[in-house]
Amino acid sequence: xxxxxxxxxxxxxxxxxxxxIIDLVSKLQQLIPELxxxxxxxxxxxxxxxxxxxxxxxxxxxxxxxxxxxxxxLASTDTDSDQAAIIRGLLTE
Amino acid sequence: xxxxxxxxxxxxxxxxxxKRRKRRITDEKLAYSHYHQRHQRxxxxxxxxxxxxxxxxxxxxxxxxxxxxxxxxxxxxxxxxADRVLASLAKGTTRWGRAILSARKMVRHKKAKVAANTxxxxxxxNREKRKTPSVQRKLKVLGRLVPGCRKLSFSNLLxxxxxxIAALEMQVRAMTAITEFIAGGGRQPPxxxxxxxxxx
Numbered sequence: 001x002x003x004x005x006x007x008x009x010x011x012x013x014x015x016x017x018x019x020x021i022i023d024l025v026s027k028l029q030q031l032i033p034e035l036x037x038x039x040x041x042x043x044x045x046x047x048x049x050x051x052x053x054x055x056x057x058x059x060x061x062x063x064x065x066x067x068x069x070x071x072x073x074l075a076s077t078d079t080d081s082d083q084a085a086i087i088r089g090l091l092t093e
Numbered sequence: 094x095x096x097x098x099x100x101x102x103x104x105x106x107x108x109x110x111x112k113r114r115k116r117r118i119t120d121e122k123l124a125y126s127h128y129h130q131r132h133q134r135x136x137x138x139x140x141x142x143x144x145x146x147x148x149x150x151x152x153x154x155x156x157x158x159x160x161x162x163x164x165x166x167x168x169x170x171x172x173x174x175a176d177r178v179l180a181s182l183a184k185g186t187t188r189w190g191r192a193i194l195s196a197r198k199m200v201r202h203k204k205a206k207v208a209a210n211t212x213x214x215x216x217x218x219n220r221e222k223r224k225t226p227s228v229q230r231k232l233k234v235l236g237r238l239v240p241g242c243r244k245l246s247f248s249n250l251l252x253x254x255x256x257x258i259a260a261l262e263m264q265v266r267a268m269t270a271i272t273e274f275i276a277g278g279g280r281q282p283p284x285x286x287x288x289x290x291x292x293x
Binding site: 016055057068070073 | 166170
């Protein structure tokens, strides 16, 4: 019974195994569009992490740009009457 | 879940057999709920329904923030609102979500700090023999990109990262759909539909 307990507990940070690292990195790899579908033994951990950072930065930039655009659209209540009506519809009840 | 809980009414509380069974059941329940949680996590942020929920909460929040609008940049306000709503949808289950919600007021300072640090290339302290210095360096960078995750262990950081990425992707999809909706004069884009009540 005690063995069951210890098995269900995760290894603490410093005792992580090589296999666990490989496993986690390949899982992460599947989330990055750039690297998805490439064989995990061909892509180094360093590359996966690099691409992950790049991808997150790109996503941040995308959200920045979208916030910009959205704030412009919301502010343009005078110009296009169609847009103004939509905005009013979305933002008022 | 009910099938995991056998009938406990018969055994009295003091019986050792009962205690052993109870411990086993708790283990099973834990194992099942971990399994269930992990499966839910894989789907999380990826359903249309979640995107709709996010979109409508985002629009509601935009509505509220416009009423109390200050002089700060409109774009930043939209971005902050988008992040705040995203974090609130995580319902406190993720570190990045909690970090966004608690650090909202310090966003500007934090952004300045992060920008400075990424330019410096300090030699990594290599406590782990299995990870090369370049991997260590990149882990550090990653920890700074994901909110609130600077000092996480390797596996926790990667778990937060994968959830954060999925959430960001949903955020982009939702904001793109909203923007196209407004800019397109009310014509609903075929793929994404908003949960709004506007009649075109």
